Amino acid sequence: MDRKEANGVMRMHGESSRMAESGIDPKKTYDAVVVGSGAAGGMAAHVLTIHGLQVLLLEAGKKLPIEQELRSMQWPYDNAYRGALPPDHASITFNEYTIRRPPYGAGLEKTKHLHSYVGSTDYVKNIVVDERENPYTGTNYAWVRARCLGGKTNIWGRLALRLSDYDFKAKSRDGYGENWPISYSDLAPYYDKVDLYLGITGVKENLPYLPDSIFQRPTKLNCAEVTLKQSLQKMGRTLTQYRAGVTSDGLKHNQYRSQCFGRGACERKGGCDIHAAFDSPTGLIYPAMDTGNLALRTNAVVREVTIDAQTGKASGVHFVDSETMKDYTVRARVVLVAASTLESARLLLLSKSRLYPNGLANSSGHVGHNFCEHIMGPGVVGLAQDLVGKPSTLDDGRPGGFYLTRFRNLAEKHPKFIRGYGFEGGSGARMFPEGTDRHGFGASFKEEVRRNEGAYISMGAFGEVLARYENYVDLDPVVKDKWGIPALRFHYNFGDNEHRMAEDMKETAQEMFEAAGFKTVHVSSRVLTEGWSIHELGTARMGSDPKTSVLNQFQQSHDVKNLFVVDGSAFVNASCQNPTWTIMSLCWRSCDYLADELGKGNL
Amino acid sequence: MSTEGPINLKQDRRQWLKTSATVLGASLLPLPAMPSEVAQAETAPGTAQTKPGETKSAARFFTPAQHTLVEELSETIIPADSHSGGAKAAQVADYIEQALRETVDNSQKSVWRDGLRLIDLMSQHYNGKSFVDSSSDERIAVLTVLSDNDHMTDLPEVRFFRDLKGLTVRGYYTSKIGIDDELEYRGNRMLTEYVGCDDPTPKSR
Numbered sequence: 132m133d134r135k136e137a138n139g140v141m142r143m144h145g146e147s148s149r150m151a152e153s154g155i156d157p158k159k160t161y162d163a164v165v166v167g168s169g170a171a172g173g174m175a176a177h178v179l180t181i182h183g184l185q186v187l188l189l190e191a192g193k194k195l196p197i198e199q200e201l202r203s204m205q206w207p208y209d210n211a212y213r214g215a216l217p218p219d220h221a222s223i224t225f226n227e228y229t230i231r232r233p234p235y236g237a238g239l240e241k242t243k244h245l246h247s248y249v250g251s252t253d254y255v256k257n258i259v260v261d262e263r264e265n266p267y268t269g270t271n272y273a274w275v276r277a278r279c280l281g282g283k284t285n286i287w288g289r290l291a292l293r294l295s296d297y298d299f300k301a302k303s304r305d306g307y308g309e310n311w312p313i314s315y316s317d318l319a320p321y322y323d324k325v326d327l328y329l330g331i332t333g334v335k336e337n338l339p340y341l342p343d344s345i346f347q348r349p350t351k352l353n354c355a356e357v358t359l360k361q362s363l364q365k366m367g368r369t370l371t372q373y374r375a376g377v378t379s380d381g382l383k384h385n386q387y388r389s390q391c392f393g394r395g396a397c398e399r400k401g402g403c404d405i406h407a408a409f410d411s412p413t414g415l416i417y418p419a420m421d422t423g424n425l426a427l428r429t430n431a432v433v434r435e436v437t438i439d440a441q442t443g444k445a446s447g448v449h450f451v452d453s454e455t456m457k458d459y460t461v462r463a464r465v466v467l468v469a470a471s472t473l474e475s476a477r478l479l480l481l482s483k484s485r486l487y488p489n490g491l492a493n494s495s496g497h498v499g500h501n502f503c504e505h506i507m508g509p510g511v512v513g514l515a516q517d518l519v520g521k522p523s524t525l526d527d528g529r530p531g532g533f534y535l536t537r538f539r540n541l542a543e544k545h546p547k548f549i550r551g552y553g554f555e556g557g558s559g560a561r562m563f564p565e566g567t568d569r570h571g572f573g574a575s576f577k578e579e580v581r582r583n584e585g586a587y588i589s590m591g592a593f594g595e596v597l598a599r600y601e602n603y604v605d606l607d608p609v610v611k612d613k614w615g616i617p618a619l620r621f622h623y624n625f626g627d628n629e630h631r632m633a634e635d636m637k638e639t640a641q642e643m644f645e646a647a648g649f650k651t652v653h654v655s656s657r658v659l660t661e662g663w664s665i666h667e668l669g670t671a672r673m674g675s676d677p678k679t680s681v682l683n684q685f686q687q688s689h690d691v692k693n694l695f696v697v698d699g700s701a702f703v704n705a706s707c708q709n710p711t712w713t714i715m716s717l718c719w720r721s722c723d724y725l726a727d728e729l730g731k732g733n734l
Numbered sequence: 735m736s737t738e739g740p741i742n743l744k745q746d747r748r749q750w751l752k753t754s755a756t757v758l759g760a761s762l763l764p765l766p767a768m769p770s771e772v773a774q775a776e777t778a779p780g781t782a783q784t785k786p787g788e789t790k791s792a793a794r795f796f797t798p799a800q801h802t803l804v805e806e807l808s809e810t811i812i813p814a815d816s817h818s819g820g821a822k823a824a825q826v827a828d829y830i831e832q833a834l835r836e837t838v839d840n841s842q843k844s845v846w847r848d849g850l851r852l853i854d855l856m857s858q859h860y861n862g863k864s865f866v867d868s869s870s871d872e873r874i875a876v877l878t879v880l881s882d883n884d885h886m887t888d889l890p891e892v893r894f895f896r897d898l899k900g901l902t903v904r905g906y907y908t909s910k911i912g913i914d915d916e917l918e919y920r921g922n923r924m925l926t927e928y929v930g931c932d933d934p935t936p937k938s939r
Contacts, residue, residue, distance in 0.1 A: 204922055207908035213829070214908065218836040241838050351930020359936045391924030525920040529928045562919055567903045571875060572811045573879055577916070580907075581817065584917055692791075 145534050155428060155461055161187045162729065164463035166433045166478065169282030171698035173411030173419075174715045179467075180424035184729070187461060188416065189450060191470075192260075192278030197285060197412070200257055201404040204394060207562070212253050219243040222251040223262070228273050233621065234266035234610065247275045249286065249367040249665070250660040253704035254401040258285050264613040269604075269621030273662035274473065278453075280429055281411040282471065283665065284711075285402045289409070290555060291331050291376035293322050293710040296707035297340040297541070305540070305549045308598050311703040312675045312684035315342065321716040326605075329409045329715075331379025332391075332530065336371050340551075341708065348379040350529040355515035355558035355588040355649070356598050360533070362647035364722050368538045373531025373555070376409040376712065387413035388705055393528035408530060429452050430565035434616050436466050436482040436491055436694065443486055444696045451614050452629075465693045465725060467734055469718070470646055472502075472700040473604060476670035477619045477682075479604050479696070491695070492671065492688035499605055499683050501672050503598040503705040505664035506552075506629045509636035510591030512565075513649030515558065518586035524560050526585065532557020535590060535643075539635070548631040550597065551707045554640065556590025566652075588649060592636035596629050597706040598669045623661055633658050666710050671700040686721040693734040697721055743883035743892070750859035766911075795835040795843070800850055801827055807853065811902040812875045818915035820905050827910050829905035842897065849894025856880075856891065 162184035165175045176188045193573040216222065220674040221242040223235050228248070231238055239245055250259035260276045267274060277283040298305065299311040299318075301418040319342070326345040333346040349372045352360060367463035406413040419425045431450040437460065439446040447462040468475045475497045482491035489497055523711035537551035564580050565587040607620040625633075637656040644651060674680025677689035686701045688694040699710050728734050771884065775822040793813040796804060814820035821827075834846055860879070861872040868876070880895035887893060907910045913919045 206910070206913070206922070208910050208913075213904065218838050284772050350928050352933075354931035354934035392922060392930055456749075523918040523920055525925070525929065528923075528925040558916070558920070562913065562918065562921060563907055564917060567907065570881070570884070572877055572899060574813055574815055577812050577815065577820075578817075581916060620856045 140512075142569055149669070155187065155426070155459065156293060157460070158571065159462070160447075161185050161426075161463040162186070162723075163465040163467055165469055166436075166448060167191075167282065167469035167471065167474070167698065168279075168280050168416060169469065169471060169698070170284050170711050170714050170716045171410055172467075173195065173284070173415035174718040175424055175467045175469055175697050175722050176419040177415040178719050179726060180419040181228045182722070182726035184424060184726060186425050188419075188421070188425060188427045189448070190278075190280050190282075190429045191282065191432045191453060191523040192282075192429065193453075194280040195257060195285075195427045197279075197402070201254055201285075201430045202253075203254070203397070205402050209272040210253055210363070214252055214254065216246075216251060216253060216256055220246065220250070220256050222246045223248055223273070224258070225660065231270050232271065234262070234618070236263040236266060247543055248273055248481075248663075249275045252401065256285055258402075265618075266610055266612060267619045267621065268610050269608045269619075270623050271660055273660040274667075274696040275662070275665045276471070276474070279428075282418070283361065284409065284411040284414075285311075287376075287408075287410075287711060288709070288711045289373075289375045289377055290534060291333075291344070291374050291409075292708035293342045293344060294318075294536070294706050294708055294713050295340050295342050295410075298704060298708070301550065301704055305544075306582065307549055309672070309674060309703050311678070312673050312680075317684075318542055318713070318716050318720065320397075321720045322712065323710060325548065325715050327381075328384070329376060329414050329524045330380070330382050331389075332372070332377055332379045332713075334372050335372035336369055336536075338369060338536060340541055341369075344374065344479070346374075347587060348380070350375070350531075352533060353524065353526050353559045355518060355586070356533050356556075358515060359535075359588065359643070359647045359649075362645060363535065366643070366646065368643070369536045371536065372535050373529075373534055373557075375530035377403070377407050377530040379484060380473055381408075385414065385418060386447060387417045391530065391665075397527055397530050400543075403530075427481045431459070432614050433470070433478060433543070434481060434614070436468070436478065438482070438484050438491070438691075440484075440485055440486060443691065445491075445691055453455070453614065456614065464618060464697065467722075467725075468694070468696045469698045471698055472667040472670050472702075475608040475696055475700045476502075476604055477606070479671065482615065492681050492690050492694055494690050495678055495681060497600075497672065499670050500603040501598040501669045501703075502602045502623055502667065502704070503596045503669040504597050504626055504662065505593040505666045505705060505707065505709075506658060507591060507593055507663045508655060508659040509633050509640060510554070510556075510589065510642050510655045511589060511637075511640040511651065512516060512589040512653040512655075513644040513647075514583060514652055515586045515588055516648075516650055520582045521585065524585045526557075526559025527561055528721055531555070532559075533590075535546075539632075543657045545635070547635065548628045550595040550628070550632070550704075552592045552594030552632060552636055553707050554590040554592050554636075556588065558586075558587035558588035587652070588644075590640060591631075591655070592640065593664060593666075593707055593709070594629065594632045595638060595705050596625060598672070598702075600706075604670065625661060626660065632660070660718055664707065666699075668710060669704050671696045672703050673701045674703065685724040686717065693723060695721060703725075740882035741879050743879060743886055743889065745890070746879070748860075749939055760767070762846035793835070794831060795846075796827075796831050801831065801861050803850055803853070803866055806873065807877075807898055808902040808905070810870075810877055810897055813870075813907045819911045821902050824906050824911040826902050826905035826909070829909075830901045833901060833905075843898055845890060845893050846888045849898070852891040852894065 164187045168190040173517045247260045296315045335343040389405040430453040435449040435452045445466040480490040535554035539551045603624045606617040610618040671681040673682045808826040809823035812821040
């Protein structure tokens, strides 16, 4: 750190000064402070700095040398552990999530470091948090957190889907829950902006329930995937190329990202070290620094949003340095919380004061509630028998395989459950073959693995978990994290609608594979632990009624006008589509509004 | 060895354990609990500070004889054939050696220490000679007993077989021979256009 800098803020400005440093001026009042540097925080920094605001971006984790972490082109035999975790690291397995209760560190003391299930490779271990430093309690939940610059965007699955009025106005369709305070037409221009600024590949399908993006050059389906697509067409169902938040044609306005050149084991759980796949640092934060309006402070664990007791407005934040444990205060005219759905709820609940005894922005009592996500687990593995024994094919030089869109509760009403689900899937040869868990050994085992390599096709479902008030998080009265901050406590379970939907997922998955002529290898009916989708949403929902919602349609607190919560916590329902593109579009829209209001002196 | 159907391991093992109960002790009885650790001078584990790749300076997990046995076991799991080399050529035993030397999971170490001795007891019982001295068919016969009974995870020899198979598979298919020669993997290279498939029905590529 630069000795001139009392608070050690790192200020990045273009390539040359990326590592230059500057400090937080304790006397300065920033126009805006943004808590969190993932999809939402990065987008907030981008939009607000373009508007000319002086922004301070705070990230709880460190800035990793991300290319050295991801190494997506590394051959496994060039890795000391063949890509697996080093011996002093372990990740929590599905079985352990099931038989143990949070905090998951207890009983798993063999290794020095313990990670969520995602942290199961050498390429991801430093991106996800150490569970022991970040405990939580309550019901079983596979909570995946990435504390580092860019957060989970460094390793996200890249499926970039829009929501539609089937989602925004779902209550009008089936009577359940609440409608969003916006319509698709409100958000569509911002989806377009996100498409163009960040890049997305895909194929237009003209589906009313899954609107098209402005796509760059799509990847192609391989043979088994086309077979499935053609079979599904007869059933009136749609399989489309994986809509990936990846630039296939390049982005002239962004010097930090390369176009996809089809290299790398993209199916490996991990990120893209040429940044063809969107990540917040290269896609949003570095360009924001180039405006000269952004200061970045990593290792800043925010513990409270501070309040001006006279005005009742937010005045800034308190944070603790994750390494030195020193406390800091920063001041800002506007506070944006973008710490991820669950961390944002935690921060609001932590920010208790005489004025706001239930936590900040919580006069409704809804902060932490209406917590929802996607249910996962049911799926199918099949074998395209006409491909067995065929020469090896190249199948993984692309960001994803296919997306099979929702088909339930569109025109017809399903008798057993409301809302819908889609499938993500893919086929073809992988660097590490499928099917090695088969019975047996020896010459026939080896030959079967080889002959079937490339003929496998699989898919797994993602279904909407209903937003319910009874599913919520609060603060644990006893357990604290490494920095002495109260831990989050879960009160969250899948309900009957989800379990009935999961039953249907399993049945339709098998039916569709059989109809396509695939030999069924495995049908999975087990539901994965709550949290597995890493799509947690809804803990500070938007709405027009301050009694039943936390934020207005611009993600602005009903209670505190200069406080915005711009991440997935604002969602009113989870829909069944992956949330990242919607998080960023909503955030862009809200930040345009914020800048306008700030200019008018309304905040 | 009989080919009249799978051997019931739980019945058979009484015989081959009887002959050697004094050598093995109680640790090889069916276990709900993990096998107790058997102290063994030559298998002192490497310390946790061992850096990857520094195999020469660290204490080895396998004795030379055990290493040879693991080579032959892994080659029986994934043998060389006319298409490509097997586990031996891919140096899977070295991979397993490193994994066991560095693991902090002491129960896994115990499974291997016990398992390597159980394999030779089984080999003596079924073939009248050690595993390494057995023919290829005789080796297959011993592992077939374990594979056919691989659901009996309370038995230490079954646990050993499952871990042997898992590590062999992982070591082999992450090796250059496994990736390049056996699977002829074609990815991880520059690609101007992903080929894909326009219509699978006329001909499969």
